[in-house]
Amino acid sequence: MEFALLFYIDDADFADITPEADRKLQDDCRDEDADLERQGKLVAARALRPTSEAVTVRIRGSKVSRTDGPFAETKEHLGGIVILRADSMEEAILLAEQSALAKYAKVEVRPAYDIRSAP
Amino acid sequence: MSVVSQSSRRAATRFDTADEKIRGKYFFELLSNWGSGERLEASDPHKQEKEMEFLCLVYFEPTIFDRMTPAEKKKLDKDSMSYDEVLDKKGQLIAARALDSAAKAATVQVRASKVSSTDGPFAETKEHLGGFILVKAKDMAEAKAIAAGIPLAKYGKIEVRPIYDVPEA
Numbered sequence: 001m002e003f004a005l006l007f008y009i010d011d012a013d014f015a016d017i018t019p020e021a022d023r024k025l026q027d028d029c030r031d032e033d034a035d036l037e038r039q040g041k042l043v044a045a046r047a048l049r050p051t052s053e054a055v056t057v058r059i060r061g062s063k064v065s066r067t068d069g070p071f072a073e074t075k076e077h078l079g080g081i082v083i084l085r086a087d088s089m090e091e092a093i094l095l096a097e098q099s100a101l102a103k104y105a106k107v108e109v110r111p112a113y114d115i116r117s118a119p
Numbered sequence: 120m121s122v123v124s125q126s127s128r129r130a131a132t133r134f135d136t137a138d139e140k141i142r143g144k145y146f147f148e149l150l151s152n153w154g155s156g157e158r159l160e161a162s163d164p165h166k167q168e169k170e171m172e173f174l175c176l177v178y179f180e181p182t183i184f185d186r187m188t189p190a191e192k193k194k195l196d197k198d199s200m201s202y203d204e205v206l207d208k209k210g211q212l213i214a215a216r217a218l219d220s221a222a223k224a225a226t227v228q229v230r231a232s233k234v235s236s237t238d239g240p241f242a243e244t245k246e247h248l249g250g251f252i253l254v255k256a257k258d259m260a261e262a263k264a265i266a267a268g269i270p271l272a273k274y275g276k277i278e279v280r281p282i283y284d285v286p287e288a
Binding site: 002004006008030043044046047048049051053054055056057058059060064066070071072074076078080081083089093096097102103105106107108109110111112113114115116118 | 236241244253280
């Protein structure tokens with residue numbers, strides 16, 4: 001099965017981070033991704049640029065509208081995403097708990113949905 | 120270093136390996152030409168070839184599907200899969216995934232070594248993240264055009280976010 005780990009972050013949680021802790025977090029995240037990759041569990045992992053650089057697109061009728069900014073202005077925002085393979089939701093949750101960024105972010109774990117098998 | 124980029128260190132950078140090679144090649148060319156008297160051509164592949172990555176986040180109200188007939192829903196699924204194939208053929212698709220219902224989500228955090236895991240999504244919202252498409256594009260304008268082609272853009276909203284290029288250690 002595949003799961004998405006959605007990392008929601010609040011900028012305030014990083015306000016007091018020391019350069020050492022910052023470097024350690026960076027190294028831990030990199031090691032973790034390499035570890036998942038070695039185990040064949042990593043599909044993709046990406047960090048996102050700030051929501052201030054987002055654009056939101058919608059189409060109604062044949063009219064395309066594009067607005068600057070994210071879909072929703074929120075205190076916590078999506079900062080990164082990891083797609084991984086796990087045997088169960090339980091394992092995916094465990095992997096999320098072990099991630100270094102879980103100390104700073106809230107991690108939503110969502111099963112992927114296979115539209116090919118949709119009814 | 121911005122706060123967001125700190126948090127953003129999450130990313131695996133499997134493309135960086137290739138990227139490093141390109142960069143290495145560029146510097147090799149630069150050195151080979153050094154002192155040759157030849158004018159250095161603009162052979163920096165980063166200027167010409169480097170594509171950016173964008174994540175198209177697809178938000179919609181889950182109830183839209185209740186208002187659709189089975190035939191309409193089938194068509195939407197088919198169109199969505201075809202669009203992924205179109206992007207794939209153009210070499211622009213990295214990954215596309217639909218997500219299961221937010222009701223099936225769990226949210227995890229660790230504070231002061233204490234793990235808490237709650238059922239449900241990070242936030243209860245009317246519209247939720249229903250899927251995403253990770254694409255390569257040369258700039259934001261092209262990424263926006265890709266987003267406008269996503270069949271679900273007719274029903275929901277697509278947030279396009281540039282990917283943060285994580286610096287190497």
